[in-house]
Amino acid sequence: MSILGVCEWLQSLPWASGIKESTWQFPVIESIHSLALSVILWPAAILDLRLLGLAMRRRPVSAIAAQFLPWVWTGFVTMVLSGVILFAAEAVKCYNSPFFRVKVVLLGVAGFNALIFHYTIFRDVDTWDRNPATPWRAKLAGGCSLAVWIGVVAMGRALAYA
Amino acid sequence: MGTTVRDTVWAFPVIETFHLLALAVLLGTVLIINLGVVRTGTRNSGMARELEPWMLTSIAVLILSGIPMFMSEPQKCYESYSFPIKMILLLLAILWHFTLQRKWTAPEASRLAPLRGRLAACLSILLWGAIGAAGKGIPYI
Numbered sequence: 001m002s003i004l005g006v007c008e009w010l011q012s013l014p015w016a017s018g019i020k021e022s023t024w025q026f027p028v029i030e031s032i033h034s035l036a037l038s039v040i041l042w043p044a045a046i047l048d049l050r051l052l053g054l055a056m057r058r059r060p061v062s063a064i065a066a067q068f069l070p071w072v073w074t075g076f077v078t079m080v081l082s083g084v085i086l087f088a089a090e091a092v093k094c095y096n097s098p099f100f101r102v103k104v105v106l107l108g109v110a111g112f113n114a115l116i117f118h119y120t121i122f123r124d125v126d127t128w129d130r131n132p133a134t135p136w137r138a139k140l141a142g143g144c145s146l147a148v149w150i151g152v153v154a155m156g157r158a159l160a161y162a
Numbered sequence: 163m164g165t166t167v168r169d170t171v172w173a174f175p176v177i178e179t180f181h182l183l184a185l186a187v188l189l190g191t192v193l194i195i196n197l198g199v200v201r202t203g204t205r206n207s208g209m210a211r212e213l214e215p216w217m218l219t220s221i222a223v224l225i226l227s228g229i230p231m232f233m234s235e236p237q238k239c240y241e242s243y244s245f246p247i248k249m250i251l252l253l254l255a256i257l258w259h260f261t262l263q264r265k266w267t268a269p270e271a272s273r274l275a276p277l278r279g280r281l282a283a284c285l286s287i288l289l290w291g292a293i294g295a296a297g298k299g300i301p302y303i
Contacts, residue, residue: 023302024302027298027299027301027302030298031294031295031298031299034182034185034294034298035189035291035295037182037185037186037189038185038186038187038188038189038190038192038193038294039193041183041186041190042186042187042189042190042191042194043190043194045186045187045190046190055212056212071194150183153179153182153183153186154175154179157175157176157178157179157182158172158175160175161174161175
C-alpha cells in the first residue's frame with residue numbers, strides 16, 4: 001500500500017474521523033499539543049542557550065541538562081501522542097502539505113542533532129562543564145537545535161492555514 | 163495594519179509562530195518556577211531571578227504579536243467567548259503575578275506559610291495555562 005493509501009485508511013478509522021467531526025475534540029487535542037511546547041521547547045531552548053553561552057552562564061551545563069532533560073522527555077511523549085492523534089484526523093491533508101513534510105524532516109534533524117551531541121561532545125562535558133564559553137561543537141549543536149525547533153513550530157502553524 | 167495582516171497570506175501564521183514561541187517561553191518559565199514552589203514549598207530565587215527577564219520579554223512579545231492578530235479579525239474576537247475570557251484572565255494573571263504571587267512564594271514568606279505559597283504557585287500555573295487554552299479557543303468558540 002502506498003503512503004497516501006495508509007493516510008486514507010488512517011483518516012477513515014472511526015476514532016480518527018470522529019475527532020475531525022467533533023466540534024471540541026480537535027481543538028482540545030490541539031491545545032494540549034500547543035501547551036506542551038512550553039514543557040519541551042523552553043527547557044530544551046534553555047539548554048541550547050547555555051550551550052551558546054547566552055543564558056545561565058554561571059550554571060554547570062550538566063546541571064542544566066540534568067534538571068531539564070526530564071522535562072524535554074515528558075514534553076516529547078506528550079507532543080508525539082497528541083501529534084499522532086492530530087495527524088490521524090487529518091492524514092491526507094498532512095500528506096499533501098509541503099509544510100508537514102518539512103516539519104517531519106526538521107524533527108528528524110532535531111533528533112539526529114541531539115544524538116550526535118550526546119554521543120560526542122557531551123561525553124566529555126566534565127572538561128568544559130563550568131566554562132561560560134563552550135566548545136564550538138557544543139555551540140553548533142545548541143544553535144542547530146534552536147533553529148530547527150523554531151522551524152518546527154513555524155511549519156506547524158503554516159500547516160494549519162495552508 | 164489589520165487589513166495588511168488579513169490580506170497577506172503568510173502574515174498571520176508568521177506572527178502566530180512568534181506568539182506561540184513566546185507562549186512556550188512564558189508558560190515554560192511559569193512551570194519551572196512554580197512547579198519548584200509546589201515541590202519544595204519555596205521559590206528557588208536564583209533560578210527565578212535568571213528566568214524573570216525572559217518571562218517579561220515573552221509577555222511583551224505576546225502582547226506585541228497579539229495586537230496585529232487581533233486587528234486582522236476584531237469582529238471574530240468580539241463574537242467569540244474565548245477572547246474576552248482570555249483578556250480578563252490576562253489582566254488577572256499580570257496583577258496576580260506582580261502582587262501577591264511574588265510576595266507569597268518568596269523564600270521567607272513561603273517558609274512561614276508553605277501551604278499558601280504552594281497554592282499561590284498552583285493558581286499561577288492554572289491562570290497562565292488557561293490563558294493559553296483560551297487563546298486556542300478563539301477560532302472555535
